[in-house]
Amino acid sequence: xxxxxxELDVDTALVARGDGRFxxxxxxxxxxxxxxxxxxxGVITTRAIAAVLPQPDPFSVTxxxxxxxxxxxxxxxTEVVRLGKGHSTAEARLxxxxxxxxxxxxxxxxxxxxxxxxxxxxxxPPLPAxxxxxxxxxxxxxxxxxxxxxxxxxxxxxSWMSGIRSEVPELGVWxxxxxxRAPDPISLVFFADAFPPPVLNLGAVQTPWVPxxxxxxxxxxxxxxxxxxxxxxxxxxxxxxxxxxxxxxDSTGTLVAMSRQLARVxxx
Amino acid sequence: xxxxxxELDVDTALVARGDGRFxxxxxxxxxxxxxxxxxxxGVITTRAIAAVLPQPDPFSVTxxxxxxxxxxxxxxxTEVVRLGKGHSTAEARLxxxxxxxxxxxxxxxxxxxxxxxxxxxxxxPPLPAxxxxxxxxxxxxxxxxxxxxxxxxxxxxxSWMSGIRSEVPELGVWxxxxxxRAPDPISLVFFADAFPPPVLNLGAVQTPWVPxxxxxxxxxxxxxxxxxxxxxxxxxxxxxxxxxxxxxxDSTGTLVAMSRQLARVxxx
Numbered sequence: 001x002x003x004x005x006x007e008l009d010v011d012t013a014l015v016a017r018g019d020g021r022f023x024x025x026x027x028x029x030x031x032x033x034x035x036x037x038x039x040x041x042g043v044i045t046t047r048a049i050a051a052v053l054p055q056p057d058p059f060s061v062t063x064x065x066x067x068x069x070x071x072x073x074x075x076x077x078t079e080v081v082r083l084g085k086g087h088s089t090a091e092a093r094l095x096x097x098x099x100x101x102x103x104x105x106x107x108x109x110x111x112x113x114x115x116x117x118x119x120x121x122x123x124x125p126p127l128p129a130x131x132x133x134x135x136x137x138x139x140x141x142x143x144x145x146x147x148x149x150x151x152x153x154x155x156x157x158x159s160w161m162s163g164i165r166s167e168v169p170e171l172g173v174w175x176x177x178x179x180x181r182a183p184d185p186i187s188l189v190f191f192a193d194a195f196p197p198p199v200l201n202l203g204a205v206q207t208p209w210v211p212x213x214x215x216x217x218x219x220x221x222x223x224x225x226x227x228x229x230x231x232x233x234x235x236x237x238x239x240x241x242x243x244x245x246x247x248x249x250d251s252t253g254t255l256v257a258m259s260r261q262l263a264r265v266x267x268x
Numbered sequence: 269x270x271x272x273x274x275e276l277d278v279d280t281a282l283v284a285r286g287d288g289r290f291x292x293x294x295x296x297x298x299x300x301x302x303x304x305x306x307x308x309x310g311v312i313t314t315r316a317i318a319a320v321l322p323q324p325d326p327f328s329v330t331x332x333x334x335x336x337x338x339x340x341x342x343x344x345x346t347e348v349v350r351l352g353k354g355h356s357t358a359e360a361r362l363x364x365x366x367x368x369x370x371x372x373x374x375x376x377x378x379x380x381x382x383x384x385x386x387x388x389x390x391x392x393p394p395l396p397a398x399x400x401x402x403x404x405x406x407x408x409x410x411x412x413x414x415x416x417x418x419x420x421x422x423x424x425x426x427s428w429m430s431g432i433r434s435e436v437p438e439l440g441v442w443x444x445x446x447x448x449r450a451p452d453p454i455s456l457v458f459f460a461d462a463f464p465p466p467v468l469n470l471g472a473v474q475t476p477w478v479p480x481x482x483x484x485x486x487x488x489x490x491x492x493x494x495x496x497x498x499x500x501x502x503x504x505x506x507x508x509x510x511x512x513x514x515x516x517x518d519s520t521g522t523l524v525a526m527s528r529q530l531a532r533v534x535x536x
Contacts, residue, residue, distance in 0.1 A: 059509070060482040060530045062330040064357055064375060066350045081371055082334045087481065089332050089371070103349055103357070105373050107332060107481050107530075116508020116533055117472035121437070169389070204385035213355065213375050214328040216484045218530050220506050236523055238488050240384015241327070243526055255504055258511055260528055262328045262375075262486050265384055 006181035007148055008190065012044045014051060020078040022048050026096070028071035032143040036069045038102070038212050039193030040145075045092035045104035046189050048076040053088040055108040057185045062216040063104040069096060081105075111185060111222050124253055125172045125231035128154055133174060149194065150176050152227075160200045170233040171198035176226070183223040183250065191228060192217045192246050192259035199234045199242050199265065207266050210242075215261035226251030240265045274449035275416060276458065280312045282319060288346040290316050294364070296339035300411040304337045306370070306480050307461030308413075313360035313372035314457050316344040321356040323376040325453045330484040331372040337364060349373075379453060379490050392521055393440045393499035396422055401442060417462065418446050420495075428468045438501040439466035444494070451491040451518065459496060460485045460514050460527035467502045467510050467533065475534050478510075483529035494519030508533045 004010065011029055014022035030040035042063045050056065074096045081089040087109045094102040127133070133152035136142070141161070152174040159166055173195060176183070183191065197210040232246040246259040272278065279297055282290035298308035310331045318324065342364045349357040355377045362370040395401070401420035404410070409429070420442040427434055441463060444451070451459065465478040500514040514527040 060332075062373060062482070062484060064328075064349070064373060066357060081332070081368065089334060091371075100349065103359075103373065105330060105332060105371065114507035114509065116535065117470070117505055118507055119437070119470055119472055119505040121503040169387070202385070202387055204387055214330070214484075216330060216482070216528070218511055218528075220504060220509065235389040236488060236526065237385055237387040238523070239382035239386055241382065241488065243486055255506065258504065258528075260484065260486075260526075267384065 006177070007179050008043065008177060008181055008187060012047050014048055014076065020052055022051070022076040024074050024076055026069055026071050026074050028144065029148060030145045031071070032145055036071060037145050037193065038063070038065050038215065039190040041069055041094055041102050042104060042189040042193065042215070043186055045076060045094050045102055046106060046186050048078050048092040049090045049104065049106050050108065050186065052078045052080055053090050053108045054083065055088055055110050057109055057111040057222070058189065058219050059087065059107050059109045060216060060218050061104060061106040061189050062214065063102050064214050065102055065212050067099055067101050069101045072096065111219070120255055122247055122255060124249055125229050127172045127174060127229055130174045130227060145194065148178055150178050158196060165203040166201045167203065169198045169201050170231070171195060172231045174227045174229050176228065182225040183228055185219045185222055188219050188223065188248055188257040189217050191230065191248055192257060195230070195232055197244060197263065198232050199237055199244065202237065205265050209266040210263045211266060212261045212263045215259065217257055217259045219257050221254050221256045223250035223256040224252045224254070240267065274445070275447050276311065276445060276449055276455060280315050282316055282344065288320055290319070290344040292342050292344055294337055294339050294342050296412065297416060298413045299339070300413055304339060305413050305461065306331070306333050306483065307458040309337055309362055309370050310372060310457040310461065310483070311454055313344060313362050313370055314374060314454050316346050316360040317358045317372065317374050318376065318454065320346045320348055321358050321376045322351065323356055323378050325377055325379040325490070326457065326487050327355065327375050327377045328484060328486050329372060329374040329457050330482065331370050332482050333370055333480050335367055335369050337369045340364065379487070388523055390515055390523055392517055393497050395440045395442060395497055398442045398495060413462065416446055418444050426464060433471040434469045435471065437466045437469050438499070439463060440499045442495045442497050444496065450493040451496055453487045453490055456487050456491065456516055456525040457485050459498065459516055460525060463498070463500055465512060465531065466500050467505055467512065470505065473533050477534040478531045479534060480529045480531045483527065485525055485527045487525050489522050489524045491518035491524040492520045492522070508535065
């Protein structure tokens with residue numbers, strides 16, 4: 001087996017312990033503040049599920065975030081729920097120090113063999129070309145995870161970072177992993193949670209901390225190499241809880257993932 | 269304990285067997301063809317989760333549909349994943365004859381105690397008043413589940429039933445349980461899957477059978493009594509797989525649930 005040299009692969013590498021259990025080292029390279037990013041943790045659990053199922057591609061991946069992870073050793077415990085010819089289902093739990101951090105339930109299939117009608121009504125995100133966007137450069141004000149990413153946003157899209165609220169809870173971006181790793185289906189679980197929440201564009205939101213309770217990613221196609229473009233928006237902030245929907249498209253203009261999370265504007 | 273006289277409650281009644289296990293009788297009153305409706309089964313697993321958690325309301329409920337259920341006896345096996353002050357998480361498996369039929373993973377909270385900012389950008393479904401809609405009356409061509417529901421749709425909304433495809437994969441409806449049971453948070457898991465799939469408005473879809481692989485419902489508020497209004501749409505049918513998004517509003521015009529499912533246009 002050839003080890004991938006890329007950061008996302010190295011930092012989610014699993015060591016099989018038998019009986020569907022894996023050891024993993026959660027690194028601090030995907031941190032937001034002191035905590036590893038939820039999408040990064042979701043790649044760990046989704047890779048563990050991939051390791052115990054016959055089909056290669058995640059079709060729907062739901063992760064519940066139960067406790068804050070810390071960089072350091074962890075265990076992933078998997079359970080095969082159903083093995084099928086077309087789809088299979090499994091679950092993975094990320095555990096640290098006896099405490100369950102993330103539980104992921106996913107159905108896998110093979111995106112390379114699908115046959116059936118196609119009719120896509122979503123529109124490609126209306127983004128300016130990357131060279132006409134602002135590049136999000138790592139800075140002391142940005143979390144560590146920003147060092148892993150090339151991000152290009154329309155000018156002013158994340159203006160809340162400089163104190164200006166647009167009152168439009170939407171965010172469009174171009175993105176790729178900075179070390180050149182091409183996107184693949186499992187990495188879309190990461191990309192779907194790699195962005196600052198567009199709900200921060202609302203002045204009513206007084207905290208930058210918007211923890212995810214549950215996130216579901218539908219992977220719809222294998223992404224082509226190159227920049228992904230994504231659009232995230234929140235349509236219903238209700239009593240501090242919000243959904244955030246995302247669409248991710250590849251460099252050829254194919255819709256590759258749809259995501260939705262339930263999150264909470266943290267009080268205090 | 270006073271037993272509810274209403275069909276949805278009677279037909280999802282759980283008998284505790286200890287150790288988080290429950291007996292249930294799956295009835296044929298919510299059938300589509302020979303199979304009980306997935307939303308009905310989701311109410312069974314969600315009620316079992318409610319029975320083992322301290323908080324009353326489902327916040328996010330994900331169900332994976334693993335095998336076709338049959339009317340008859342079944343068991344629900346629950347596992348408490350995390351108990352918390354604000355939210356708790358649990359899982360339930362519906363099992364028939366040793367075979368797992370549905371697995372549900374849900375986080376619960378208390379919709380009655382939420383505090384925080386509100387900003388809703390979704391629009392109330394643009395439906396004519398119920399009296400200006402067509403009433404879906406039970407008929408030999410309709411599944412048994414239709415006998416449980418009062419449904420009012422704009423004229424022509426489900427025209428595929430008479431062979432006319434609108435090519436607009438959207439569907440708006442007014443709905444309530446016919447026996448007068450008021451909607452509550454757990455019943456929204458049912459309502460989110462109680463409608464014919466709007467993807468059938470596309471001529472490219474040659475089968476009426478659109479089985480759900482995974483469905484997630486976010487319950488956002490406790491519904492007021494009265495008619496619910498809902499809007500469902502599919503924006504991405506890709507190689508026979510589709511997402512279907514739903515929004516459900518109560519009689520006071522409050523958004524009470526958002527749903528998304530991954531389903532498949534059955535071949536053959």
